[in-house]
Amino acid sequence: MSRVHPEAFTGTPTDAVEILAWLGAVPTAPYHEDRIVDRVVGFAIGLGLEVSDDADGNVFVWYRGASSLGHAKRPLIVSAHMDHPALEVVSTEPLVGHLLGSIRPESFSTPVPVRFFTPDGSDDPRGVLEVAGCVLGAFQLEGVADARVGLHLAAAGTLVPGAFGVFDTGPVALDAETGLLYLTAADDLAGCAITLAWLARSAAAGVGLDLCGAFTRAEEVGLVGVAALVRRRGLPDDALVISIEASKSLPGAELGMGPVIRVGDAATTFHPEGDAVLRAARDRIRGRDAGYRVQRQLMSGGVCEATAYVVAGYTTGAVCVPLGNYHNQTPDGGIGAEYVHIDDVDMCATLLVEAGVVMSEGFKWPDDDRTSRRIADRPDVQLQRLRNSGVQITSSES
Ligand SMILES: [Zn+2]
The missing domain is CATH 2.40.30 (Elongation Factor Tu (Ef-tu); domain 3)
Incomplete structure (x- = not known):
């Protein structure tokens, strides 16, 4: 028998993988998220970020990149849950x-x-x-x-x-050859770690937007923490809320191929504006980094918090990193460590930082969405050809 001691984060605060290994070293369970709360709060205070909680123990970490300068812009909120089966x-x-x-x-x-x-x-x-x-x-x-x-x-x-x-799936372990990080609770400590790294990176870059990490509780027993949160309208009504998860890998959402812009889950589809912000962020990163990888998929392997937000009327999007051994279920039918690819974790933080930058510049859907515009702005030459080539239906009696 041994005591569990809290331990301060001594790594690089912008490194989501280091944060994940640190969070993964302490146990968590639905209704028993205290040790993750301690680490999230300790990390945030260490960066000088604003920390609050609600009556249900959900934790909020704010970086005020717009309101601190007197700018009124809709905030970007990333929501991750702190528990695990x-x-x-x-x-x-x-x-x-x-x-x-x-x-x-x-x-x-x-x-x-x-x-x-x-x-x-x-x-x-x-x-x-x-x-x-x-x-x-x-x-x-x-x-x-x-x-x-x-x-x-x-x-x-x-x-x-x-x-x-x-x-007990053993200590957090990185396979340096494959890039896979093994831990008991990648779902959703990966989401928590990426959210903390996103806040640290955005603060360091001075992103001109209010950003919030919402760290919720008891997701695995039916989205209980987020259900309480949306029932109280606990987030600003004008926020764009991005749910972040580690989600069962699927064809089109594979480990090592980058984070996933998640357009829906097993229950619902999300808001086209959330999708558009994330696609705009993806396109900008790809424009400067040809090696950057992002996938886009409807992740039908489970229901995520985005469904709770979308049902409550929040403008909602979602991202995830593909997850191996979902809920510790191994291919041979036993129980083992979950795993994620460290590139997916790192690139997901990059995607979210860019999403904040995109929103800070006043991105509006559908006007600023390239894909939507491509349909609205067909060239005159095409519209003219359409007009000229159409067969007019004329009534024989007129
Ligand atoms: Zn889960």
């Missing part, structure tokens, strides 16, 4: 838990190692003891809001109800 102890005699998040029950047909974190009895509400254990098997649950799967558990120490556990 994990489990929670509900009874100790026998030791039983609930699976918080969507994973096939068959993944637990062989024992899965777990790191449990149980209150250490100290005055520090964050104080926990780590206890090794495992999932022995799964069973169906009925009538529980947070879980559809119950878990038979074993542990090498004493746990209390309310303790949480994360899958």
Whole structure:
């Protein structure tokens, strides 16, 4: 058993991959995001950014690049969730838990190692003891809001109800040959890390726009944090909200091929203005860097927070990085580390920085969208040819 200690970020604040490795070193679960909150807040304060939270524990980090200069422009908000599928102890005699998040029950047909974190009895509400254990098997649950799967558990120490556990998939590890970064909770710590790097890069570049990272809670049990946030209209109504995720890789959204401009998810499609801002950003980066990679796809592997924002009437777009071993489900049917490609992570931060620059220059959809304009602005020569070549329908009786 060992204590979990907070640890300050000592890397490069503009480097999303370094931030991701740092965030990935601490455990997180739905309703148990405290350690990620500590790191997000510590990072933001270290950069001199404005930090706030709401009554539900969602965290907001603001860089005021426009209003600090007296400019009124619509803000750009990037929303990432701080939790990941994990489990929670509900009874100790026998030791039983609930699976918080969507994973096939068959993944637990062989024992899965777990790191449990149980209150250490100290005055520090964050104080926990780590206890090794495992999932022995799964069973169906009925009538529980947070879980559809119950878990038979074993542990090498004493746990209390309310303790949480994360899958023990080993330490954060980079395969330098493939560029793949392995960690338990790439979904959505990759989104959190990219958002922090985006804020750091934008602040360093002095982007002339108000930017906000919205770090939400309990996404994996049904978008609960963001549901509470939009119910309270907790973000400015005129904001462009970009949801960021690590999302199950698909044909057309492959690891190492760049971040994905996400036009929809398993539930809804998003706003053409969000898509247009991201495409404009992509085109500008490609104009100066021929090696820059971006994909664009409807990511049908899951529902993301963009659906909650779009349903609530926010102008919404989305990006993601392709994810391997989605929700820790390995191709052989077991549980293992998730992985993302470090180029996708880095290039996603680049895309978001440019999106802020595009918006700071007053980008309007559809007027400033090249693709939309291409249709509205057909050349006269074509319109004239159309007019001249049309067969006029004339009535024989007139
Ligand atoms: Zn997820």
